[in-house]
Amino acid sequence: MKLSQHDIAKLKPYRFFDHTNPLVVKETFASVFNDERQALIELERVCEVMNAPDLKVAASIFMKRYAFLPVITLYSMTMLKKKLNPSIQNISFIDSFENDMWLPSIKFQSMSSIDMDTDYPHLREKLYRELFAQHIYGVMDTLSRVTKLSKLIMWENIGIYLFWLYESLLEENKDPMIHRLITEDFHFLLDDQNAKLFGPYNHNPLKRYFHEKRYFQQYDAHVRVRSTCCFSYRLDEKENRCKTCPQACKKLR
Template identity: 30%
Template structure:
């Protein structure tokens, strides 16, 4: 694993992802689940019902929506690919999961790949197919079955966070080659990638346009509005919508932004 990758605390602090080498010993005890457990109905229902109780969600649709919103493993994998040219193996059987009020992830280093000097486009396509078609899509279908929500509600969360993180990563790096990689991958994910990389779809589910408004207190800052409400306002500990929520009127949104 590249040294700068190891030292980047974004993985653990923002994405709640840790890495392990199984050859060095047993997996830590808190990670008692595999990624595959989230796809099997009986185990999934137990895991998500416990998650629902922990966050005090009033219903399964609220729990499933927030679980998908906080399922940060895909962004960690995309960050590794675009920023470090490193392919994380997110095969469900290699993934260990701990679910408390947030999902946490332990990923095996074995099975990871480094971008080849030639053939990056094929390497990227293979990584994205593994991530989305073989992991994210089955997870979202499982969440849809559990909650009764449309699978497109979960994809809307993913499209939104990709549109948040990539521009931020681009703005935070001074390296031209890294910026170029981030820009190319962002464009590919949201505009060029064929639908078959994501699952049995006719259209790329990440190819979504978001409405933006001017921040009332920061004229140079554009606020991107979500396509799908995440239902966080239904949690007793929160009680109000995100300022990016499509449920808000413009007056309510401005009021929320001015209080931040």
């Protein structure tokens, strides 16, 4: 079945590309990251577009943008009960900008979906394997070989957005039944028993980054401090660090 207009409206806040949008500046197919040479060409382009100082910084920020692919896919799974096709051949990126910041939209070439209510546990596991082990891990592996960027940084770049997604959904949905279903999917995301669904791992690569939030008076907010630095500050001439940056938070303690 195809996504309905209601489904598309729900996904658009997460940078989901609506096929009815005629504005396509530049489309890049995710499959370029199956090949190191093509990946390097694309990464050099992205480096120039985002004005990054080097390819390692560009790769890290790129993976933060890439994180919205799992955000869209898991939102659809949890809230719409629809399994999208996250295969690398089905995904492309559409250049878009906000305040001169490169924030690409995620395009699903085919917007067909499978009703997950038919066999939710089986389809959830299948979706995870397709999304992470067969797609995301491969992209990370290519970027790591091309730039020497640690996969630890890339996994945390993805994890922070998925934690934000599920914590936001839990905050917004107070209905006990919906709240329970969101909680179950959140636990599944962090379960060590699902390590193999993310790639050749014995431990869940996201679980290590799910720390308790700490209160910082300077921010008047509870913050989950990162374990790794994503290098976002190197895109800023003033070198302002994220409030979740381990180096920035260390100075505030």
